[in-house]
Amino acid sequence: MDKYNIRIAECKPGMVIAKDVYNDKGAIFMKQGTVLTDFIIDKLVINSIEMLWVTREQAEEDESPNDSPSVKETKKEYVKRIEKIKTLFENVLLDDAIEQKVTEISASIINSDKTTGDLLRCIRSLKSIGDYMYTHSLNVASVCCLIGNWMKLGAKEVEEITVAGLLHDIGKAKVPKEILNKKADLTNNDIIEIKKHTQYGYEILKDKTGFSEELCKGVLMHHEREDGSGYPNGVKGDKINLIAKIISVADLYSIITLDRVYKRTDTPFSVFEIFESSASQKFDTLTVFTLISNVAMYFIGDNVRLSNGMEGQIFYIDNEFVSRPLIKLKDGNTFDLRSNRNVKIVEIL
Structure with missing residues (x-):
């Protein structure tokens, strides 16, 4: 095979x-x-x-159902941003004045009416448009913007975090394309070169005007981890700045939920459980729970099917147990997933 x-x-x-x-x-x-x-x-x-x-060959993507007007509008805006990001990445090493282009793209993300939890659902239905790196950069910037707003950061900080999310992989412009697009096994030297993209990104932005030291450090450290297992310097905890902490969580969330070419076969609550159980040692706890608790709120009122066959409606989500909401069953009784650990949501109806 x-x-x-x-x-x-x-x-x-x-x-x-x-x-x-x-x-x-x-x-x-x-x-x-x-x-x-x-x-x-x-x-x-x-x-x-x-x-x-x-x-096993990849299956053909499912045909999307007829798009709603809001999804069509989001798609149009999304594709425009992807094209702008592509141009930005392709010319970053030659263009000394990228700040205006970056500001324009980030402003469109921040000011968009779709920069709410609805954006997460819309992007998920769009699947991948164009080159993965550009799509991923837009997704990460959008999630960074959401997290910044949910943390109630100031407008300037939200803008800076959104820009950093947009540019977090800009250093890959200096990584040889034959390595980035390689279909064969990556050699140790290839992996070392790819990991240099964080340092390359820092250097690219440091050479430009208009990007703060904190933003540049956020790009440099976005692959650092709370337990010191990341790169390039293996720093941990409070040695990692807030911008990097937010990018790393947005990066992970984007890869797991938004960038996937194929729809998940389980529910968002399975994703929340992954974050709760596996992400705590490597990612900033406050940032993780800011993201998943706010995303989860958009599912209150949704009808669900449980693994025990029961059906009902999500009516309460505990911030300490985001993946285990309370369900109002069809017979009027309440089913608490926090105390029924062997039962989970298997489908959102």
Whole structure:
């Protein structure tokens, strides 16, 4: 059977891992022959696995249902921004005055009526448009903007965080395209070069006017982790600035939920559980829970089906147990997922 080396965002439940996956210490993290599930894909993402060898051809994408007017409008705005980001990335090494272009794109994100929780649903329905790097940069910037607003940061701080999210991977403009687009296994030298994108990004922005030191450091440190397991410098905790903490969470959320070419087969509440259980050691807890608690609120009132066959409506979400809401059942009784750990939401109706 043919093998394919694909981005983690293109992985689909049911695909089979074709080669052993190793962690950064050289130990086998996931064995060849493992059948992918949403949970396993999430584990790979959280552990910074970006490419994966799989067997089984990718299925054709499902046809989208007829778009609502709001989705059509969002798509139009989204595609325009993608084109602007593409031009920005392609010319960043030649253009000494990128600040105006960056400000224009970030302002359109901040001022858009869709920069609410609705944006998350809309982007999810759009799947991937154009080159992955540009799509991902826009998604991360949009989520950074949401987090900044939910944290009630000042307008200037929200703008800076949005710009940093937009430019967090700008250093990849200096990574050779033959490495970024490589279909074969990456060598150790390839991996080292790709990881340099954080330093490259810092240097690119430092050479421009209009970008603060904090913004530049946010781009430099967006792959640092709270437990010191990240790169480029292995710093931890309060040594990582707020911009980097927000970008890292937005980056993870985007990869798990927004960038996926294929729709998840489970529910957003499974994603929230992943964040609650697996992200706490590597990501800033306040930033994680600011994101998932606010996103979760958009599901209050939705009808759901539970793994025990019961159906009902989400009517309360506890900020300390975001993945385990209270359900008003059809018979009028309340079902508390916090105290029924063996039951979960399997479908949003």
